[in-house]
Amino acid sequence: MPELPEVETVRRGLAPVMEGVVIAQAQVNRPDLRWPFPESMAERLTGKRVLRLRRRSKYILADLDSDETLLIHLGMSGRMTISGHTVGEFHHPHPVPAKHDHVVFEMDGGARITFNDARRFGAMDLMPTGGEADFWLIRDLGPEPLGNQFDEAYLVDRLKGRNTPIKSALLDQRIVSGLGNIYVCEVLYRAGIHPARKAGQISAKRVASLVSLVRDVLSEAIEAGGSSLKDYRQADGELGYFQHQFSVYDQEGKPCPTPLCEKKITRIVQSGRSSFFCPQCQR
């Protein structure tokens, strides 16, 4: 269920135990997640050094010293857990293997990284390092919402004339990549825009305002994830899931947090997915 901030938090949590470290053994417990794993994936990972961990949209990219890059997508229920390492005074022991532990990396030095994904909407694949422009999983992704290419002129242009609801447009990873259901709801609340409003019908000024609101919402969530990483010495080593207070997401029936607003947060369904918003503040 991870959106960009959760994926970035996972990446930051994994980096200290993966970057510069050799994968002593990759254990692959089934042939596929959402798609079949690439041929001989375990062999292509075992013995390779992870040079760098990067992120593109909701993908974690691990550049290997074999000129291949491992792509990891967490889907809806994918989780990464680190064990066998020490943070400060706290040692994370290896847990007993769990149902849905599909891929396990034993790192040189004793750390273990476990990928668990009950619903199996996640994915792993290998591409040639540097192949972002061609690789099928990521070639059509729009700009990073925190990057320079995502600016007001760009978004105004992309939404111009679009008849789709703004909710759907912001979820469309080809327009901007990294937002999911939660943060789109939060952004639209801050922008005062009703999720069902047609994208092309919103004034350029209001569309432009979405750019900085997207940046704010994602940056704040990444920051919250960063502080959660600091204390996870008492947690179970699972990365990326942190308590977060949302203004509207999953707040159906609760009072709108806007001062002086008396309305309650409403839930509607758009293309099969819940949208939460304030019917007073969002038009």
Added chain:
DNA sequence: ATGGGGGCCTGCCGGC
């Protein structure tokens, strides 16, 4: 090209 809906999986929670 664009917009909408179905489907993929499993787990959990609330209601009866």
Added chain:
DNA sequence: TGCCGGCAGGCCCCCA
């Protein structure tokens, strides 16, 4: 206690 419907933070694919 058990069963059932509804729901879940993603995204590809197909259809009109």
